[in-house]
Amino acid sequence: MNQPFRILIVDDHAHAREGIREIVQVYDDFEVVGEAKDGKEAIQLTDELMPDLILMDINMPEMDGLEATRIIKNKYPYVKIVMITVSDEVTDLFESLKKGAQGYLLKNLHPSTWYDYLRAFAHDEVPMSKDLATQILQEFNTSNKPQANATTPLSQREQEVLQWVAKGDSNKDISITLNISEYTVKNHLKNIMQKLHLENRVQLTRYAYEQGLIRPNK
The missing domain is CATH 3.40.50.2300 (Response regulator)
Known part of the structure; x- marks a missing residue:
């Protein structure tokens, strides 16, 4: 069996992190290795934990997901970052993708759809929407x-x-x-x-x- 994809969850709301963790940890090919409450902590934990995939909220205090994504991708270009957001506002999503994120997931998607999306992101197979x-x-x-x-x-x-x-x-x-x-x-x-x-x-x-x-x- 292949090693599971190591995931870091980044969101400023504890209940959101818990919800994402509950969705992800159901699957054997994903392992949640850490959680961060803002962009600064995300950078620190990336240095310490070296995750394969980061699920990154966009709007956070201290440092938002856009800036954290830019810094992490410059330092660790092989780390995949997926933006997790409640809105499909194109401006924020476009900015995050320009900074190196692999894609995005809407928080209101049904949990059963997350698995296919995350596996596709991990394997670089997710297209942009039209x-x-x-x-x-x-x-x-x-x-x-x-x-x-x-x-x-x-x-x-x-x-x-x-x-x-x-x-x-x-x-x-x-x-x-x-x-x-x-x-x-x-x-x-x-x-x-x-x-x-x-x-x-x-x-x-x-x-x-x-x-x-x-x-x-x-």
Whole structure:
């Protein structure tokens, strides 16, 4: 049996931490190794415990989840961070993803859905929602211009995979669209991230836009 994913829970409300812990500890492939009440404590416990996955609240006193995410990802880029929030407000979620978070979960999701989401996050398989992908592209459209005649180290197939990632498609959707296996899609994504030195789908979406591979409303 593989070692369980070590999880750090970060939330300023004790009852929220307890609720998240009760959801997560049901599953053998997750182990809660610590809890923090704010961003500063999250950084400290990350140093001490070296978790694989951090469930991070956004709005907290002392230091919020956005700043904590930025600091932790700069220091430990391999640690996965999932934002846990009661709202799907795009601005906060977008900022957290730009700072390196792998994704987000809404606190009001039914507990039975958490397992699949967390396993997918742990394995880098969760796509952005279509709405979030659209919002990201709209923001880039108002503040950036695609590079003219930009060059890319990606192969033609990798560019095709990247285009669908930027539109919010899942690995499974991409495999069906391109008529390749889901395993092949995962390998393409791994190669793309290594070539570009990027960590998540938001960063990939930005790259796709800046390289002129995709446009808003396309």
